[in-house]
Structures are given as structure tokens and as C-alpha cells.
Amino acid sequence: MCAISRKVTTAMKIRTLRRHVNESFKSLGRNGWMTFASVSAVTVSLVLVGLFLMVMFNLNKIAGDIESDVEVRVYLDQSMTQAQQDALQRDLKEVKNVQSVRFQSKKEGLDSLMESLGNDRQSFSDLKKENPLPNAFILKTNKPEQTIAVAKAVKSLPDVTDVRYGKGTVEKLFRFINIARNVGIILIIGLLFTSVFLIANTIKLTIVARRREIEIMKLVGATNAFVRWPYFIEGLVMGVLGSIIPVVLVMVVYRFAYYNLGGNLQQMFIRLIPYHIMTTNLSLLLVGIGGLIGVWGSMSSVRKFLKI
Amino acid sequence: MDDVILMQNVWKAYPNGVMALNGIDLSVKQGEFVYIVGPSGAGKSTFIKMIFRELKPTRGKIFINNKNIANLRDRQVPYFRRKIGVVFQDFRLLPKLTVYENVAFALEVIEEHPRQIKRRVMEVLDLVGLKHKLRSFPDQLSGGEQQRVSIARSICNRPPVLIADEPTGNLDPETSWQIMDVFRRINEQGTTVVMATHNRDIVNKIRHRVLALEGGMIVRDQQEGDYGYED
Numbered sequence: 001m002c003a004i005s006r007k008v009t010t011a012m013k014i015r016t017l018r019r020h021v022n023e024s025f026k027s028l029g030r031n032g033w034m035t036f037a038s039v040s041a042v043t044v045s046l047v048l049v050g051l052f053l054m055v056m057f058n059l060n061k062i063a064g065d066i067e068s069d070v071e072v073r074v075y076l077d078q079s080m081t082q083a084q085q086d087a088l089q090r091d092l093k094e095v096k097n098v099q100s101v102r103f104q105s106k107k108e109g110l111d112s113l114m115e116s117l118g119n120d121r122q123s124f125s126d127l128k129k130e131n132p133l134p135n136a137f138i139l140k141t142n143k144p145e146q147t148i149a150v151a152k153a154v155k156s157l158p159d160v161t162d163v164r165y166g167k168g169t170v171e172k173l174f175r176f177i178n179i180a181r182n183v184g185i186i187l188i189i190g191l192l193f194t195s196v197f198l199i200a201n202t203i204k205l206t207i208v209a210r211r212r213e214i215e216i217m218k219l220v221g222a223t224n225a226f227v228r229w230p231y232f233i234e235g236l237v238m239g240v241l242g243s244i245i246p247v248v249l250v251m252v253v254y255r256f257a258y259y260n261l262g263g264n265l266q267q268m269f270i271r272l273i274p275y276h277i278m279t280t281n282l283s284l285l286l287v288g289i290g291g292l293i294g295v296w297g298s299m300s301s302v303r304k305f306l307k308i
Numbered sequence: 309m310d311d312v313i314l315m316q317n318v319w320k321a322y323p324n325g326v327m328a329l330n331g332i333d334l335s336v337k338q339g340e341f342v343y344i345v346g347p348s349g350a351g352k353s354t355f356i357k358m359i360f361r362e363l364k365p366t367r368g369k370i371f372i373n374n375k376n377i378a379n380l381r382d383r384q385v386p387y388f389r390r391k392i393g394v395v396f397q398d399f400r401l402l403p404k405l406t407v408y409e410n411v412a413f414a415l416e417v418i419e420e421h422p423r424q425i426k427r428r429v430m431e432v433l434d435l436v437g438l439k440h441k442l443r444s445f446p447d448q449l450s451g452g453e454q455q456r457v458s459i460a461r462s463i464c465n466r467p468p469v470l471i472a473d474e475p476t477g478n479l480d481p482e483t484s485w486q487i488m489d490v491f492r493r494i495n496e497q498g499t500t501v502v503m504a505t506h507n508r509d510i511v512n513k514i515r516h517r518v519l520a521l522e523g524g525m526i527v528r529d530q531q532e533g534d535y536g537y538e539d
Contacts, residue, residue, distance in 0.1 A: 016419055216400055219360075220465070221390035222417035224383070 016226075023230035027206045028237060034202040035238060041198040042242025042293055045191035046286050050250040052184045053282060054257075059177050061273050066173065072139040072151050075162040085135070088159055092137055095153050097146040102138045109133040134161065192293060199238055199297030203231055207305050214305055224306050231298045239294020240287055247283045254278055311335045311371065312469055312500045313359065318368035320354055320524070328354035330524040332368070336502065338468070341495050343511050344504040345535055346521035352504045355521060356473045359502065360392045361385055373468060390418055393462030393470040393499075397477035399454045401446040401461075407433065408442040411461045418465070432460040436490050452483030459490055463499065470494060472503040476510065488514055511535040 028035045074092065076085065085103075092101045104112075110131050141150050147165050155163045207214070217227050258275045265272060272278075313336040320329040328351045336342055344352050357363040358370055361377050369376050373391060380388055401410050408429055415425040433439045436456040446454050455475060462470060472491070476484035488510055495501045505511060511518060511534065518533030519526055528536065 013419060015422070019416070212400070213402055216402065216413070217417045218386070219389065219394055219400070220414040220417060220461070221386045221388075223386040226417055226419070 020229040020233055024233040024237065027210070027230065028234055030209070031202060031206055034205055038195070038198045038202045038238050038297075039242045041195045042239055042290055043245045045188070045195045045293075046243050046246035046290055047249055048191060049188050049289065050246045050282060050286050051253065052188060053285065054250060054254055054278070056177070056181060056184065057278065057282075058272050059173075059180070062270055063173050063177055065271065070141075070147050070165060072141065072147060072154060073164045074137040074139065074154055074160055075134045075164070076136060077159045077161050078134055080135075080159050084159055088157065089137065091157055092139060092154065095139075095150060097142045097150055099140045099142050102140075104136045104138050106131050106133045106135050109136060192289075195242070195293050196297040196300070199235055199294055200301045202238070203235060203298040203301040206234065207231065207301060211305065218306075227306060228299070228302050231302045232295060235294035235296070235298025236291050237294070238298075239290035239292065241290075242294070243287045243290030246286050246290075250282050250286065251279050254282075310338050312338050312340075312373060313502070314369075314371040314374075315358075316369045316371075318358065318365045318370060320351075320358065320363065321366045328524050329358070329365070332524075332526060334519070334526065334529075336500060339495070339498050339500060341491075341501045341516040342503070343516055343518045343533070344502065344521060345506075345511060345518055345537065346527075347537065350521040351524040352521055353473065354524075356471055356502070356504050359469070359471055360394050361388060386418075390465050391467050391469070393459075393465070393467040395455070395459050395462050395470065395472040395475045397474040399446070399451075399458045399478075401454055401457055403446050406443050406445055407438060407449070407457050410446070410457055411464055414461045414464055428464050429460075432464045435463075435493060436460045450483070451479050452486055455479060455483075455487055456490060459487070459494070463494055467499065469500045469502065472501065472505075474504055474506065476505065476507050481509065484510060508535040508537065 076088070080088075089101055089103065092098060110133050113133070139150060139154070141147050151163045151165050154160060214227055254275060258272055258278075262272050313334065315332050315334040318329055318332040319327070321327050332355070344355060346352055354363060358365060359372065361380060365378050368378065370378050372388070375388070377388060402413065405413060411429045411432060412425050415428060420428075430439065430442075433442055436459055438453060438456050438460065441449065441453065446457070449457070455478075459470075459475075470491075475491075476487055479487065484507060491501055491503065492514075515532040515534075518528065518530045518536070520528035520530075520533075520536060
């Protein structure tokens with residue numbers, strides 16, 4: 001009886017895929033202005049997402065760098081003998097979670113202080129005559145968050161006058177990053193939803209125009225997947241098209257930032273994420289988000305029309 | 309079991325509380341031609357929609373080709389629909405496609421092989437007598453011709469059951485006879501035809517089994533029956 005209808009193959013046939021692609025591009029062209037509006041919305045959102053992520057990724061990296069730089073400074077009593085110092089060094093090595101112990105003489109301490117003062121160092125040149133800095137041990141912990149515990153443990157050892165660790169700066173930086181992140185995320189979610197909404201609307205228009213067609217397709221036994229494919233492709237294309245300008249912009253802006261600002265920051269011991277790593281990852285991410293927005297928007301529109 | 313359509317105690321209540329079908333029991337054999345008659349609002353459309361699973365019964369079983377479609381899963385529905393041809397009063401053709409493309413469309417969307425499509429489309433257009441119009445667009449055709457295209461489309465997948473909902477409702481009497489001739493030919497090839505109609509002349513002249521629906525119930529089931537209403 002059913003000589004024509006054969007078994008259903010799960011893999012899509014090439015000519016079917018070609019049909020779906022044709023259908024979707026035809027419809028994108030037919031609704032030119034709506035397509036343009038949706039693509040623009042995605043573009044605007046992704047430009048902001050891109051710039052935001054560019055800054056956030058770098059802030060995160062910088063914070064991480066600083067955090068891992070956190071060290072515990074153990075200042076020594078000026079009257080300590082060499083033997084006492086050696087004993088203390090051995091004791092410090094025994095403290096839990098201590099990774100390394102380095103001795104910094106009072107002279108080295110002053111040199112590094114002078115260096116970090118930069119141009120202001122002239123006004124402190126008197127210090128060279130009589131160095132007020134004590135000798136110190138510099139400890140690194142296995143993990144940044146162990147800093148406080150190590151500092152406490154060390155404080156109880158004999159001959160230790162003072163223990164310091166860079167507490168405030170890291171915490172402040174993290175607080176700033178958190179606020180920036182929350183504000184940015186709220187803004188971006190709003191923008192992304194707007195894009196999804198616009199794409200959904202565009203697709204809805206094309207679906208209304210082809211309502212008859214869908215009805216007939218369902219009537220003669222087309223599967224939902226078959227009906228859905230062209231719209232899926234349409235949404236995907238709009239989303240990916242919308243990510244082109246943001247990707248280019250991110251590349252240009254980061255090139256400028258990395259090669260111009262990067263040098264200045266390096267003097268302050270701040271290293272930005274390398275150009276290629278940043279642009280490759282961020283571009284892929286933006287294209288991915290674009291595609292996701294497009295597909296989400298279009299699929300949310302199709303769903304209602306499939307119940308025929 | 310050689311029932312092509314078998315209904316057992318089928319009920320349908322719409323969400324607004326209207327009872328459209330009240331316990332339908334029915335058996336239609338392979339190759340039968342059945343008219344569904346009855347006043348407006350008697351449940352004819354609901355009955356028709358049940359057969360091609362546009363609606364699910366609230367209660368009861370509907371076997372089409374020995375398969376209960378009442379508990380068919382949504383994703384199985386497309387494959388089921390390929391075994392049912394449906395024709396409507398308003399033809400439902402795509403205006404931007406030619407006669408040939410309209411029929412081929414039905415086979416393309418179920419991913420038939422192009423060579424098969426071409427052969428089959430020519431076959432069914434020949435059967436409905438429109439082979440010479442295959443490049444015309446629907447708006448260049450008369451109502452009767454459009455309905456013939458729609459019939460060609462409905463049978464191109466060789467369904468064992470053809471369902472027609474008021475197929476002559478928009479056509480003048482003479483054209484209606486031509487459509488009935490097409491249905492006769494399809495029926496003679498062994499296809500079961502179920503046709504809901506208000507056309508008294510046709511039912512009385514071309515005698516087939518008549519099912520009269522009133523208030524969602526079968527009130528008359530008559531072989532070689534007559535129309536039996538005055539409208």
C-alpha cells in the first residue's frame with residue numbers, strides 16, 4: 001500500500017537541509033527591515049557585553065594576580081643573633097601551609113621600598129643614612145586564603161616583633177569587582193532579553209506570513225522538527241550576524257588597550273590578559289551568545305504555532 | 309479486524325463544557341464510502357477532526373487501521389497523518405505555488421525522494437484530470453479545479469482513508485458532480501472515503517452509507533441511505 005513512504009531516517013538528508021537553509025534566507029530577505037532591527041539589537045547588546053566582559057576578565061585576572069602575590073612579612077627583632085635567625089627560619093618552615101620562606105635584609109627592604117616609591121624617593125633619601133627597617137622573612141602560603149591563618153600562627157613564635165600581610169587592598173579590589181559585576185550583569189541581562197524579544201517578534205512575523213503553509217505541512221504529516229528547522233536557522237543566522245560588529249570592535253578596542261595602556265600598567269606590576277587569548281575567547285563567546293539569543297528567540301515564537 | 313475506522317464509546321467535551329460527541333460507536337470497513345449528515349452544530353466537524361487526530365477524544369477509543377489514535381503520542385501524530393488524506397471546503401492551497409508544487413509540497417515535507425515525488429504528482433494530477441494545468445497558480449483556476457488540486461494533494465501519499473469536510477460547500481452544483489466523480493474514482497481504487505456534507509442532491513443521487521449525527525450522537529446509520537433533512 002505505502003510503496004512511497006519509506007522508513008524514517010534520523011539523519012537529515014542533504015536536500016532537506018538545503019531546503020531549510022533556502023527557506024530561512026528567503027524569509028530573512030522578505031522581512032528585511034525587521035531582520036535588520038533584530039540584528040542591530042543583538043549587535044548593541046553584544047557590543048556592551050563584549051566591552052563589559054573585556055574589563056571584567058582583566059579585573060578578575062588582576063585581582064587573582066594580586067591575591068596570589070599576597071605574602072606574609074615577618075619582621076625580626078633588631079637584636080637577634082644569626083643563630084636565633086636560623087632557628088626561626090627553621091621554625092617558620094614548619095608552620096602549616098607555608099610554601100616558602102625568604103630572608104630579606106634591612107638593606108634589601110629599603111631598596112625595594114625606594115623602588116616602589118618611584119619619583120617620590122628623593123624626599124626619603126635621608127633614610128639611607130640610617131635605615132629604620134628591620135630584617136624580615138617573607139613567607140608565601142600554599143593558597144592565598146591561608147594567609148590569615150599563617151599570619152596568626154607565626155605571630156606566636158618567639159623573637160617576632162610584627163607580622164603584616166596585604167589585607168586591605170585585595171579586599172577593596174574584590175568589593176569593587178563585585179559591584180561592577182552585579183551592575184553589569186543586570187544591565188546585560190536586560191539588553192539580552194530585549195534582543196531575544198525582538199528576534200522572537202521578527203520570527204513571529206515570518207511565521208504569521210507562513211501560517212497557512214505550516215498548517216498544511218502539519219496536515220500532510222510533516223514532523224514538528226521539520227517545521228521548526230527553517231526558523232531555527234533563521235534565528236541562528238540573525239544572532240550570529242549580530243555578533244560580527246561586536247567581535248570586530250572587541251578586537252580593535254583590545255588591541256588599542258593592550259598595546260597602549262598595557263605598557264603603562266606593566267610599570268605598576270599589572271599585567272593584562274594577552275591579546276590573542278583575550279580576543280579568541282571573547283570572540284567565540286560573543287558569537288556563541290549571539291547564536292543562543294537568536295535560537296532562543298525564534299524557538300520561543302515557533303512553539304505556539306506548532307499546536308495545529 | 310478489517311475495520312479501517314472503529315470508534316468505541318467516543319465522547320468529546322470541549323473545555324467550555326459543550327458536549328460535542330456523546331458516546332459514538334461506529335465501524336467503517338475498508339473501501340466503504342460514508343456520508344456524514346446532520347444539522348449544523350450536530351458534531352460533524354468534531355467527528356471529522358477526531359479521525360485525523362486534530363482533536364483527542366475525552367473518552368473512548370478510535371482505531372484507524374487497527375491502531376488506537378486516542379492515546380497516540382504527539383510526536384507520532386505526523387506519521388499517522390501520512391496515512392490519512394484530508395480535504396476541506398476552502399481547499400487550503402498555497403497561493404504562491406503552482407498546481408504541481410502544491411501537490412509536491414505534501415511529499416517534500418515528508419522528505420520523499422525527488423524522483424518518486426515527480427512520478428507520484430503526475431499520477432495523482434492525472435487521476436483528478438488536471439495534468440494539463442500543472443503550471444497554473446491557484447488563482448488562475450476555478451473553484452472546482454482548486455478542489456481537485458487539494459484532493460490530489462490529499463491522496464498523493466496513498467492514504468487508506470480520505471476524509472472530506474464539506475468538499476462541495478463552496479462549489480456550484482455542476483462542479484460538485486465533477487468532484488464526486490473524482491471521489492468515486494478514488495473510492496474505486498480501494499480508498500475508504502468519509503465525507504461530511506450538506507448537499508442533499510448528491511447524497512440522494514449517489515447512494516452510499518449515511519450516518520446522521522444529531523446532538524453528538526449517531527441517530528441513523530443507513531446503507532444506501534438518503535439525506536433525510538429539508539435544508
